[in-house]
Amino acid sequence: MAKKILLLAGDFVEDYEVMVPFQMLVMAGHRVDAVCPGRKAGDTVKTAVHDFEGDQTYTEKPGHCFALNADFDAIDPAGYDGLVIPGGRAPEYLRLEPKVLEVVRHFAEAEKPIAAICHGAQLLSAARMIEGREISCYPAVAPEVELAGAKYIGPNADYSNAHVDRNFVTAPAWPAHPAWMRAFLELLGTRIET
Template sequence: MSKKILFIVGDYVEDYEIMVPFQALQAVGYVTDAVCPGKVPGETVATAIHDFEGAQTYSEKRGHNFRINADFATVDPADYAGLVIPGGRAPEYLRLDPKVLELVRAFADRPIAAICHAAQLLAAADLLRGRRVSAYPACAPDVGLAGGTFVDIPVDAALTDGLLVTGPAWPAHGAWLAQFLAVLGAKISL
């Protein structure tokens, strides 16, 4: 089995939701590749920092620039053991790209980790039908309309349904990454 994980990102991907899993998976031995339609390796996407500061929804601030390291136009899904879809605002517009949807569907029978607003992209790719899914609560209608069941869990928890691991937002990273590694069948020795 491949030790490579693919990330699909776009401008205003949530900063923690790309930076943390991208580096954490490297730390346990995976090769992590990030692609973005319309961008080539070496170019960057802008990130956004979403925080929970007591308002009725999250706040948003400009984050870092995240460097793309693989080419969307030539990526072969067969080279990867799994897919990670971070949240933020990127999934909202990435779901409009038929080639992105085709790439996501190529992972239908492999491990997928999706967090926060990534449910929007999975819904558009028709990968939520009959699945139990967590996401940012504002995505509950997207999950339901796509035939999935939205499960409201604590913000620091994650949910596994078969090979799909989902979480509501970046505070779930510990649980979300642990469950994704379990689904990948990772063996970690320190």
């Protein structure tokens, strides 16, 4: 059965972490509303491509423009079955928006499936909804996760791992898309034949 999914985006969201989950969830038959505070359906957000090239941290390059298909101001979180929080730069400033944190709290309190990847855990930490949970994220976000009372689950050697703790599906970075989206789809009750 098709589910209605909310995806939180913002300027300089990580390119793969917004586009690939959006496309995968639509391909699986779900309706995905991609929103950004201050933007409306038809507007776009700029993305950034983060890559692992042997430096001490990821590199960042300009990505694409990602089209939003719903109005942030019009959303009612109660009408959604799940939440996707991509990483990149967007969570860094989206966590300053009280309504964004209210949205995250709604999904956490209702125990609806939440998929957060990479820096997306910054929104989980800022919403103060992960105390006592196990959360994966990009290693640079680990201190915030731990300060919010969660146990940090680090990446495996190639960053392809995802972690499930009840309704939370978290992952360290875009190489985890297959495991991360598979686990999120399972929480949504979506059956994918392999």
